[in-house]
Amino acid sequence: MSAQEVDELIAQAAIKAKQETDDEPEPGLTEEVEWPVKASLGRGLEGAISNTTKIGYVNGAKGWLIYRGYNCFDLAEKSSFEETAYLLLFGKLPTQSELSGFNDKLIAYRNIPDEVYQLLNTLPTDKSHPMSALATAVSALGNFDDNADEATVENETEIAIKLIAQMATLAGAIARVRNGEKPVRPNPALSHAGNFLYMMTGKTPDALSERIMDAALILHADHGMNASTFTTMVVNSSLSDMYSSVVAGIGSLKGSLHGGANEAVLYDLEEIGSPENVKSWFAEARAQKRKVMGFGHRVYKAYDPRARILGPIAELVASKDPETKNLYATAVALEEQVCSVLGAEKKIFPNVDFYSGIVYKAMGIEPAMFTPIFAVSRISGWTARALEYLADNRLFRPRAIYVGPVKQDYESIEER
Ligand SMILES: CC(C)(COP(=O)(O)OP(=O)(O)OC[C@H]1O[C@@H](n2cnc3c(N)ncnc32)[C@H](O)[C@@H]1OP(=O)(O)O)[C@@H](O)C(=O)NCCC(=O)NCCS
Structure with missing residues (x-):
């Protein structure tokens, strides 16, 4: 079989596909998805339900x-x-x-x-x-x-x-x-x-x-x-x-929007340097529309319960470790600042990653290892x-709403 015969096979398959589906209506590509359920786009799958769980x-x-x-x-x-x-x-x-x-x-x-x-x-x-x-x-x-x-x-x-x-x-x-x-x-x-x-x-x-x-x-x-x-x-x-x-x-x-945030928090706190610098650092972060690492959550619109536990533990370990004391004081000042500006308005509070790094740092662990510690647990x-x-498996296979063109004529490379 020659390469040209393969081209012909593909062309015939395209004709057959068109003939068999000619009567089907064209889909409304940019509208809400109507099948199998009526659904609209939640970016980042926000609000999407994937399964039931007892875990x-x-x-x-x-x-x-x-x-x-x-x-x-x-x-x-x-x-x-x-x-x-x-x-x-x-x-x-x-x-x-x-x-x-x-x-x-x-x-x-x-x-x-x-x-x-x-x-x-x-x-x-x-x-x-x-x-x-x-x-x-x-x-x-x-x-x-x-x-x-x-x-x-x-x-x-x-x-x-x-x-x-x-x-x-x-x-x-x-x-x-x-x-x-x-x-x-x-x-x-x-x-x-x-x-x-x-x-x-x-x-x-x-x-x-x-x-x-x-x-x-x-x-x-x-x-x-x-x-x-x-x-x-x-x-x-x-x-x-x-x-x-x-x-x-x-x-x-x-990634830093997920587990990598615990490491990123520590670098931010080190960059801020001391509680006195928090206000100006935060103002600059806001001006640059930078997210403050260790704050906010897709699901929590209240204080993250894990941060409620890790915060006091960070305070305890920092009180025993002079090197971490200043980091903890800076973190407390940052929490006050972020929550006073974004807490009521956007329900943004510290998440699990805000205080965990201070805890690990006080235990002598280097920041790059913070996210692997997360993995040691989350496994x-x-x-x-x-x-x-x-146990009741079904392949995950969501759909995207296609917003591109659908009927472009293929031009050879010389004609483009
Ligand atoms: C966790 C996170 C990714 C959730 O993101 P999300 O659900 O997609 O939320 P959005 O990015 O849509 O944020 C909603 C609003 O809150 C703001 N916001 C969210 N987290 C923020 C943060 N950490 N610092 C400043 N503003 C924040 C957003 O700017 C946005 O404001 P807008 O409505 O004026 O545009 C996000 O809060 C974040 O990036 N946090 C920092 C990284 C982090 O700590 N990750 C660990 C999570 S456990």
């Missing part, structure tokens, strides 16, 4: 965050990250023996192949962003898992548990490799939060740091149909594998929701 609920007007019916204040105070991850995945608080079994699995799964440590050493991690390294490393883990491609709830649940355990190992290793240090292997005697800090710093954390990290991980575990959760679910809905889905989630979380929400959806 978690955010009520933006009341400032509620609920996982499986339990409010985040109760969980942050009384639960542990391990227990919360179990709750998200399996729908109930575990009994003592269920929790021990889950813990044992997490501990066993903390180890990652040597090749993945070696791979991290080949990346320019001193220059690249740790979230990019994290995505590469999770993708690599998928290559080493013989069961990666079996898209059943049972198999993907096991992978979810592996990834909850291993995300901390990867982030810990990346934190060290970035600084030219050797990764430290997981310590099975430590809790998930304690071991994560240990793998980042190489030192067994004190009880206060471990408790604060545990609370931070609980508070970041799930948050409705946020961008990275939706991204993870979209990829998983094509019956791709859980590793690929999570890589996509990491990419989405990295539980990503996988729980992807698994819930997989």
Whole structure:
């Protein structure tokens, strides 16, 4: 068959397509979509409903965050990250023996192949962003898992548990490799939060740091149909594998409008320098129509409950760390300034990312690692929701309202 014959086949197919659909009315392309439901455009999918869920609920007007019916204040105070991850995945608080079994699995799964440590050493991690390294490393883990491609709830649940355990190992290793240090292997005697800090710093954390990290991980575990959760679910809905889905989630979380805001907040606070400079800095940001990082939310039109907890924790740690004291004072002044101007008018308040960075900074963690910490926690929400959806899967496939021309005559390149 010649190349010209292929051209003819395509031309005939076009004629057939036209003949078969000639009687169909032309669609009103720029109007509301009438089929299968009447819908109008909400930019950024604002207001769009993607599915039903029993995993978690955010009520933006009341400032509620609920996982499986339990409010985040109760969980942050009384639960542990391990227990919360179990709750998200399996729908109930575990009994003592269920929790021990889950813990044992997490501990066993903390180890990652040597090749993945070696791979991290080949990346320019001193220059690249740790979230990019994290995505590469999770993708690599998928290559080493013989069961990666079996898209059943049972198999993907096991992978979810592996990834909850291993995300901390990867982030810990990346934190060290970035600084030219050797990764430290997981310590099975430590809790998930304690071991994560240990793998980042190489030192067994004190009880206060471990408790604060545990609370931070609980508070970041799930948050409705946020961008990275939706991204993870979209990829998983094509019956791709859980590793690929999570890589996509990491990419989405990295952006400064989402998880990357916690890092951006710290740079803003450092740029402001001290509480006295807040007013002029904010005036300039307003004049440039710059968003203030760590403020505002698509869903919350009340104070973010996670910020209600992380704010006082930031105050506590800052009071013990002279280097962070000024950052905290600057943050408080910025909150007062932003809320007095935008709070009543636009319902803009601090979100989860505003105070978390100060907390991590006081624990000696560098800003580039703030978003990976978010991923170490959110992996539980990503996988729980992807698994819930997989149980009654339907490919995500929205539509766009086409606003371009429809009948252009193709001109050869010489005629253009
Ligand atoms: C989170 C965020 C992306 C939500 O965005 P959104 O729902 O698309 O909201 P919009 O960008 O449409 O903002 C609505 C209005 O509030 C303003 N606004 C929202 N967040 C703002 C912020 N952080 N600083 C200043 N103004 C803000 C917008 O300028 C807009 O004002 P306008 O109506 O006069 O144009 C947005 O608030 C933001 O960029 N915040 C900073 C980044 C951040 O902290 N992200 C982490 C979220 S947990």
